Amino acid sequence: MxxxxxxxxxxxxxxxxxxxxxxxxxxxxxxxxxxxxxxxxxxxxxxxxxxxxxxxxxxxxxxxxxxxxxxxxxxxxxxxxxxxxxxxxxxxxxxxxxxxxxxxxxxxxxxxxxxxxxxxxxxxxxxxxxNPPKRKQSWLNKKYESVFIDANTFVDHSTYLDNPHLSKRFIEEAENVKAKKPRKYDWEYMGKAIGSGVVPFDNLTFRKITNDELRSFDNIVQGIDWGYGPDPYCFLRLHYDKTRRRLFLLDEHYGQKISNREAAEWIVKKGYQTIMIIADSAEPKSISEMKTYGVRIKGAVKGPGSVEFGEKWLDDLEEIVIDYERTPFAAKEFEDIDYQTDSNGDQKARLEDKDNHAIDTTRYATEPLRKKGMSVLT
Structure with a gap:
């Protein structure tokens, strides 16, 4: 008009x-x-x-x-x-x-x-x-139920509680469902993505990590997942608060076609080369080359069941704190990851093996914590 x-x-x-x-x-x-x-x-x-x-x-x-x-x-x-x-x-x-x-x-x-x-x-x-899809990892929830919202986008969330025109019968039915089937109520009436099963990493906190916090962190672990072809290389630096069982993601180097020399130069420039880096042991030549550049590095031990055990250890932490300005790629991976499913659509006890490079890197970096109690191998 x-x-x-x-x-x-x-x-x-x-x-x-x-x-x-x-x-x-x-x-x-x-x-x-x-x-x-x-x-x-x-x-x-x-x-x-x-x-x-x-x-x-x-x-x-x-x-x-x-x-x-x-x-x-x-x-x-x-x-x-x-x-x-x-x-x-x-x-x-x-x-x-x-x-x-x-x-x-x-x-x-x-x-x-x-x-x-x-x-x-x-x-x-x-x-x-x-209405938000039930599955948290649907493309729609990933796009709009995210910490990464485009600057030109406004997301509004409303429920039946915001609607003054509904009949009394509708409200009565909603209250009945709330009392008898709270999960159904959360999805159908409150618009929450409750998932069809267990959602991985419900312990994520996305917030700014201050410089004062950064200076106080002294339990540092580091990891590398080697990139190849279209798969990106990923380096992560983390701090583990063993008293409160909280993991902080502090810095990342992430991208495609990053050579070992370029990766080592970035690590040395940051001053991260003096603390042991646990890398994917599938590339011993890359590990040997990184050592020639003055980087302290060794391969992850891995072993049968190590992937599932590492993922479960991360999922059991009280909190994983991610600053999406310091580690944007890791933030997106942790936010979007889902469990694998079988041919019947039932969830498996393992995460999807795609877009998980930062998660793999986190597993490698924290491997010493799982193998040696709470002390970091240096």
Whole structure:
């Protein structure tokens, strides 16, 4: 109504449009007392704002070719609402929609009559609504239930407790579920990703580690996971608080195609070469080469069951503190990792063997703590 732009409302499947988002928009105009200003055409899945002629289009994502044909020559489509975003299996599907529908440069072109005095220019707006998937490691929860939120993104979380228009029967049912099935209540009514089973590393704390804290840390351990080809190299420096059983991730060197020489130079420049580094023992040549650069390093002992034991030891800690500015790659890995599943979808007692280089590095670095009580081998 305010801006001379058109909008598109979408869901994954076309045949769910008419009885959901179309009716929701129509109901909104009634609540606002402006329904007489709009023309509703369910057969074409279009709503037109009569005073100007700009429209709200509706489409399903099950026919990508139809999306390419949506074009409004006079009023560019610059507002996108995707309802039930969790119906999309991958983020790539959503990105394809954005790129197909919202492509014209708008900056400086669309200015509302009432806003001209404020020199405010309208730009694209995307709205995604959904109930969080139960599984914490779904792409949707990873993207929006994360410490890594894009600067141009605002995430709002609301529940039925914020809705003043619900019936008493709905609230009574919610309270019944809360009393009898608290996990079901947490997911269906409170929007929490409760998972289908045990979630790894529920002991993570993402916060800033201050310089004063850093100076007080004296129980330092370090590790390396060697990169090869597309797999990244990872070095981590950590502090272990043995009294409170807390692990702090302090610094990282992470990237692809980092040579042993470059890795050693970085370690020496940081002054980390004097404390023993426990590295993946699968590359003895790399370990030998690092020693020639003055780095104290040796291979992890490993052994049968060492991976599962190391992961369980980390999971059993009281707290793993991660500063996502100091160790951003490690933060993302720990936040996103999930357990492996079998052919039936049941969880195994081992983490996924992908995007876990910082986690492997942490296991190597802390191996002396598990093998020799609480003292660090130096």
């Amino acid at each position: 305010e801006y001379p732009v058109s909008a598109i409302c979408m869901r994954k499947v076309q045949n769910t449009i008419k009885k959901s988002v179309f009716e929701q928009i129509k109901a909104a105009t009634i609540v606002m007392g402006v329904s007489h200003l709009f023309k509703f055409v369910p057969s074409n899945l279009e709503i037109t704002y009569l005073p100007r002629g700009n429209k709200i289009y509706f489409a399903g994502a099950d026919d990508p070719e139809k999306l390419k044909s949506i074009k409004d020559a006079e009023y560019p489509v610059s507002i996108l609402w995707i309802e039930e975003l969790a119906e999309f299996k991958t983020e790539d599907e959503v990105t394809t929609i954005e790129n197909s529908v919202l492509r014209e440069e708008l900056v400086g072109k669309i200015t509302s009559e009432s806003a001209r005095k404020k020199a405010y220019t309208f730009d694209y707006s995307f709205y995604y609504s959904y």
